[in-house]
Amino acid sequence: MKNQPIRFHKLHGAGNDFVIIDNRSDGKHARFDGKNAALIRRICDRHFGVGADGLMLISEDTDSDFQLEYYNADGFPGEMCGNGARCAVWLAHLLGVTGRQCKFIVWGENYEAEVLENQQVRLKMNPPTFSAERQNLQSLCDNRFPEMGWLNTGVPHLVVKSAENLAALDVRKFGAYFRYHPKFEPEGVNVNFVVPESEHQLNVRVYERGVENETLACGTGAVACAIYAAQQWQWQSPVRVNAVGGVLQIAFDPDFQQIYLTGPVATVFEGELNELYFQNNAVVNQ
Template sequence: MDPIPFFKMSGSGNDFIIIDNREFRVPEARLDELVVGACRRKMAVGADGVILIESSDRVDFKWRFFNADGSVAEMCGNGARCAARFAFLHGIAGRQMAFDTLAGTIEADVGPRLVKLRMTDPFDLKTGIELDLDETRVGVGSVNTGVPHAVMMVDDIETVDVIATGRQIRRHVYFAPAGTNANFVAVDPAGRILIRTYERGVEDETLACGTGNVAAALVLARERGLASPVTLTTRSGSDLIVHFRSRGDGFGDVFLEGDARVIYRGELWEEAWQR
């Protein structure tokens, strides 16, 4: 099988393998094997997910997004920014573009340094949810920002056990059967909003999560009256900026702004992703 050209990109520390699949370079029958194999760190390229850019008759392009475990995700904010810059760099779309995801149509504006996305409207925003975790009861908020997210305020972002607590929230019966992503948020003495995320599909902490940052900003806006825009500092140290408008009992006109870096480009050989 011929090697498959790809870009390795990072959105605020969330890293992705992006492939132009408009000419069906990726073998559909072996897609799951390729995604899981290519995302293995140290054994292959290593990534939080794989993005396939494909043709559309309706908008500039459509994508298919796969988590590192091979599962399909409806939306990924950091991945969408990377996909938008990839499309601009490859002449697939202009600086202002629209593309289809399973969560709906996403609009993007690729700037010289940052990419700004118009997100699909969030829904199912709830606060004051109480969950029993082992012998502890915790309070969370939740909202679907393209994918489901839970948001938990903590006193110290450094000491929270993101893996253990995140795994319990992710698979809690309250969020069954689909499960949820889990975000932990704290405000430091300087007033910065810090966030860490346990991602469904990756099944681990990631350095950033775009839809999780949007979820956290909206939950904080509801619970603490924060005004737009809200800036959050991710685990990678990069800032993500969330813009929104209050709309009745919810929020609309939601935008996510942040970096989308090209790390390198290469060719994915079959031996890299074979089991």
């Protein structure tokens, strides 16, 4: 990678934005080393880099259409990112890597997706998991946050019902409080603050682990919110999740074995990390 230009694409899914690099070994591209956490942090930095909630690498896979590596903005691998995966599927389709339907792998886990009309991508999610030791969260509830629940939809999520208007909520303050709470050690948790808008429709703001800040949307978080609503409030599929950056639709069967996340994707711009960029950012390799 040293001194060779790296082509990148910046995309967003409902405002959740990502730098995606075509990392296939076809001789047409300089390859990116995902082990350089400091460089990933710099690229994702909104002042010193491209700016993004995360970075992804698309590469070949012998058993599927492509392999996807996802890294959070802190430079370290993230288990799964729903909106990021949808963006990667869209880009892979544009690059001719896949047709409208595809199968791909994220850190050894298999996923399926489909490119729909109007720049929508539908992603089939894996079934959620639950933790008995993290189901009794009553001690964390109060008048501001009267109920909450934990589940894993590819990454761990806490769904917190807010009694306050979300627009006035200090998401960074309260999100960090729950994200680092000892109850969720050692891995921490993503935090989704929800207010039901109407039956089958939720308003959501989210604090993402690895970004350590509010993001405009979170795909795995939207799925977690929908499943929580189905379990606790007996909502039926589909559930509409209104994130700050856009609308996500979650469809599911009663047993949560067939879960689909659908939402918008868009290319923001393309660019190149050239030799001058790496020279100016040499400090990140120290």
